[in-house]
Amino acid sequence: MKNFTLLLVLLAVMISCSDEDNDGAKxxxxxxxxxxxxxxxxxxxxxxxxxxxxxxxxxxxxxxxxxxxxxxxxxxxxxxxxxxxxxxxxxxxxxxxxxxxxxxxxAGYSAIKTYTDITFGLNENSTYGRFYSFDTEQIYTANLINGENGSSIHIGFNSITTSMLRFVSPDNADDAGLAIPNATHTIVDNYQSSPVITVEEFDSMTNDSLLVDMTVTYDQDIFGSSTIPNMVFFELEDGRKGTIKAKELNSDNIVTDIKIQKY
Missing domain, CATH: 2.60.40.10 (Immunoglobulins)
Known part of the structure; x- marks a missing residue:
């Protein structure tokens, strides 16, 4: 009986403490x-x-x-x-x-994403890909692009000779040897004699302060080996802006670094 009474007292204390915690209030x-x-x-x-x-x-x-x-x-x-x-x-x-x-x-500016040593093939049948996706962060050869992943391709590359190089929009990728299904549109500016972002500024970029107010205008220009390193500017269909530094030209590929707005 004494143990039972003690148990009742303990239960009463526990209930009382619980009520005190929130007093039944939301x-x-x-x-x-x-x-x-x-x-x-x-x-x-x-x-x-x-x-x-x-x-x-x-x-x-x-x-x-x-x-x-x-x-x-x-x-x-x-x-x-x-x-x-x-x-x-x-x-x-x-x-x-x-x-x-x-x-x-x-306050401030927004983050950017940096991609280093992205290598595009000079030739249509190169083992190096000619199409890049910022969604998957992968480069694709033509045979890997289909109706399911076509909309995730953001930029392509085309070359005729080492003096006729250019990046292209996915919906204009027939110039790069492929008609991409569900292609998106990317505005590409391949060459500026006085780039709005220099190579040195590109290398030191840690945020999008140089990209946020940049206006990208589509051109049909090209660049060549004599202008490398060359700065290429682009704007994706979703509004994100970025720049490509074409930094090294080899016999069968071109090596680039890319910086793009994260948001």
Missing amino acids: PTADFELTVTGESPNAELTINNLSSDATSYEWTFGAQTIIETSEEPEPENIIIDKAGKLYVTLRAKNSEGSDSKTDSIEI
Whole structure:
């Protein structure tokens, strides 16, 4: 009997403590956001001001290194895209949940992606590919392109002689020996006597500050061995801009580095 009475007392204490935790109240989601530095290396700090919550679900904009978190106050969140960042918190307990979305403006410029030593074949039947996809980050020979992956091809390469070289849009890839199914359109500017981005500027690029305001105009120009290293500029159908540094011409291939906006 004494043990039974003790058990009842313990249960009463546990129930009392549980009630004190949230008093039967639904949670309130609330937080503050602050940013240190500028994109693409800005860091987000979160101050969680929620009440009566026992768990948390955070959702972040695509420009952060993490998309979700269940930590009360997630840490080490790096932002690599300039502009408005949205953050949503869903606070929960046994009585229900509450959500809040807030935003903060991120200064600076956005991240770029860099591709090194991308090698295009000079000849149509070369073992080197002549078509590149930024989605798959692969180069393709003509026989590997079909109706399923055709829309992911972003740029092609064509050459007649070593003095007649040019990059082409996928929907104009018949010039490079292939009609690409479901082809997208890329604006390509193959040659500028005074490039808007020099080789030296290209090599030192760490964000899209030189790309964001760049205007790319389609041309039917070519470049040759005498102008290498040569800067080629392009804009994809989705609006992302980039530049190709054609840096090395060999007997059967041309070697390039490419930098393109991540967003």
